[in-house]
Amino acid sequence: MIAGFLARPNILIVGAGPTGLTAALELTRQGIMPRIIDSKDGPTPLSKAVGISPHSLDILEPSGTSERLLSEALRIRRFHFHFGGRELGVFHFSSLEHRFDFLLSLPQKDTEAIMADVLWDFGARVEWRTRLVCMSEGAEAIEVRLDTPDGLQEARFDQVFGADGVGSTVREAMGVSFDGYTHKRQWSIADAEIANWPYEPLTAQAFLHENGDVGFIIPIGDNRFRAVSNTTDALARIPGSYRVSQLLRTDAFHIPARQAQRYQSARAFLGGDAAHAHSPIGARGMNLGIEDAACFVRRLGDCTLADYTAERWPVGRRWITLSERMLRMAQTSSRAAQSLRNFAFCAVGHSQVLQGPLLKRLAGLKE
Incomplete structure (x- = not known):
């Protein structure tokens, strides 16, 4: 018998992104070997999220993942903020009273590769090209049908953890609505190698423009950067004298603001983008999913899964609300609103005391 668990549960994890991989890591390090599936051909080739919070590092440390x-x-x-050619203020993650006093920057594809390698060390692996077709909850188990490279399979599990993104098959099978909306404005992403970078090394930069355009940029490697903008050309909204030596990737997306009505049924549970989706402002999306997964495993061991939604749903709701406020504030074109926003950035950006509570929330250390 595993300490903290009344019996060895049989668990299916659907989705092998950071949320699903965290759940798998937390289970396997305690001797619980889940089955983890993903419909994709393999790990994501895209960067996607890049910011790993101090709290996520705390969660992933016992498995050995954080060290890697x-x-x-x-x-x-x-994190520097600019408007109209002048710097408004600087947020100092280094002022956090935590041993991880920084935001870790790593493309999601690399994060997932490291997590999968650690999972392999524990003796578990992801079953790629394996799709959940349907599932049916019973009093004793969940019956599922899987479409695998070897054909259709039927299996039984004690619990299913759905970490399969905004189009979650698990959520649909649970009959749970994904309430909210998707913004019409198109955003863009660009990953690029940049020479002669004119700003402070190893810092993030945000540029707010009078017409409501915004541009964010963060280093993701040696001379490599990720730019995000609410326009069709992310790098065009990053001012400065620099040279793009190679454009590595571009993409476009629309920002959702949606949340599952509930995160669980009797035996099925949701985490990450399957449960909540919001703007990348605040760098909390991937980190919330990691926290969801850790909560699921902890409550599984404590036999308190009945309260999973009660714990995690309010956290998701608060971040959707806060990220929407931050989004409106960032891309406002009202001169009056800009003046108030810029005054606030100046005040907070020059006072580590004032920025402390917000930084703790961004770091996942306070809700």
Whole structure:
């Protein structure tokens, strides 16, 4: 019998992104071997999320994952905000009273690769090209049908953890609505190698423009950067004298603001983008999913899964609400609103005392 667990549960994890992989890591390090499936051909080739919070590092440390992440990633300790050619203020992650006093920057594809390697060390692996077709909850188990490379399979599990993204098959099978909306404005992403970078090394930069355009940029490797903008050309909204030596990737997306009505049924549970989706402002999306997964495993061991939604749903709701406020504030074109926003950024950006509570929330250390 595993300490903390009344019996060895049989668990299916659907989705092998950071949320699903965290759940698998937390289970396997305690001797619980889940089955983890993903419909994709393999790990994501895209960067997607890049910011790993101090609290996520706390969660991933016992499995040995954080040590590997720290050896590969960049440590971002400052975030500069600009408007109209002048700097409004600087947020100092280094002022956090925590041993991880930084935001870790690493493309999601690399984060997932490291997590999968650690999972392999524990003796578990992801079953790629394996799709959940349907599931049916019973009093004793969940019956599922899987479409695998070897054909259709039927299996039984004690619990299913759905970490399969905004289009979650698990959520649909649970009959849970995904309430909210998707913003019409198109955003863009660009990953690029940049020479002659004119700003402070190893810092993130945000540029707010009078017409409501915004541009964010963060280093993700040696001379490599990730730019995000609410326009069709992310790098065009990053001012400065620099040279793009190679454009590595571009993409476009629309920002959702949605949340599952509930995160669980009797035996099925949701985490990450399957449960909540919001803007990338605040760098909390991937980290909330990691926290969801850790909560699921902890409550499984404590036999308190009945309260999973009660714990995690309010956290998701608060971040959707806060990220929407931050989004409106960032892309406002009202001169009056800009003046108030810029005054606030100046005040907070020049006072580590004032920025402390917000930084703790961004770091996942306070809700």
